[in-house]
Amino acid sequence: MSAGTAKLNVTVAEVKPINDLVTRFKFIRTDGGELPTFSGGAHTVVEMQDDGFTRLNPYSLMSDPADRDAYMISVRRDDQGRGGSKFMHSKVAEGLEMVISNPVNLFSLDLRAKKHLMIAGGIGITPFMAQMQQLAATNGHFELHYSVRTASLGSYAEQLSERFPNRVNIYHDDLGQAIDLENLLIGQPLGTHIYICGPKGMIDWVRGKAAALGWPREAIHYEEFLAPASGKPFEVRLAISNKTIQVGENQSLLEALEANDVDAPYLCRGGACGQCETAVVECDGELIHRDHWLSDEQHRAGKLIMPCVSRFDGKTLVLDR
Template identity: 35%
Template structure:
């Protein structure tokens, strides 16, 4: 990608809960491109037997231009990306990354914002808290973890100007967040949810039951449990003039690659939206967590890294 950045690991710190905190600076010492609260970097992870692109949220103050700050969980269920970064991202190491991208943007004019973070899902929420504080907005950050002993960023939050807006919830202390505490939907609050999939699904379902409209429930999944297999179907890549059969255990992206059509894929879980493709004909079987329910109902686009077909044939603008 033409806009990729060369970043140097300026600082590295091991935090609680298996979270690696990285400070990245431009390799050439220049000022970094600005980012908005909620943005992430696509990072190329090479070494330790992997060559992958993975997405990590920026957790620093968006007003800072000299560094990007990340928090990366060493996930035991990882397919290799987080483990490799924990091993390779030493001070002085050079990392290839995209310019900041944002699929989890703040509605900055909202009368109130409720930030709901589970574990490492706090990373984009910290950037949001910095921004909302700078704007003088009304907000709360609820940070949920299994215990205080595995809660990262404690010292940073304690020193932050918004520390009085943060509420901690630890499973082992019986202080779980109660969705009944959400503001009434009629008050105009916007909700932001990020964390493990089960945590997110629980809170999103509670908010929907309470009457929150989908446009005021903002979500970002770091990973998702996705079933990739299913019945075979046909895909016509109309712009390329090629038709291919997608096998039962094959993704659309892999089937297209097999016949020489390269589709850029990064997360492989329907999380990042990199492979989003226009649907010209047919009915997709949406298995991603990137598109909203309304967008899925429109069937205008689909993620070809994980989604399949409900019709016997799909025609895609590839």
């Protein structure tokens, strides 16, 4: 199939600061129609027309999946990032028309689960907000454990505690509160699935502890979107399209391909889904792999690269695109 995903034309209906770092955006369809429903955990890819080039960033949908009037996302400002979140925070205002993708779910609930145990850190709360609304509407059994730096930076913590008082547990880092993970995991009934969304350290911690306690791999789900990191500019030759393109400092290789009208499929744009996997034809230099799709062995072999997050440093790189 063709690159990317089916698109939706939307208008920004609300921009609401949630705290010092996080702002919430509400989209409605520009033509006034209904938006598609989605499943909890889905994201949308937001197109940003930023100073002459198109940036596409994925954000989890946090609104009620059954609500067809509007979608909501939350964006955490990242001053060290390449500018996507800065663009959203500074250039996106009510009334702006934007293009977003149809929802795509790479972090879906396993609906067979007898219980859904959700573990969130920071802005990782957003996919769970949609999932909890989905489960609440269908009598699902869930429980949330949510770590925040401080009460004031704990996006939506209060709102969630109010809505689901017996299912939501909040932990404040600044008060020295932490999830008692071992006891939490030991006590779960057979058929429980864990979902983790947050910083890489948190994901690794939960996965490691669960594995040590004998949890099966299939019962552990996590979502870690890598934002593509900036890096030294480099040049790439494309064997199929017979083009030589430049990848800028604040541009990903995938974005550079798109800017040059080269067909490159994608779903997550964060090194996780495998869609943009591209064969390396020739490489004189070092591939800087940043994805978690390819195995360590594949990284070492240097025959494949994930253009959404990975880069190159060296003399010549030829790709099969």
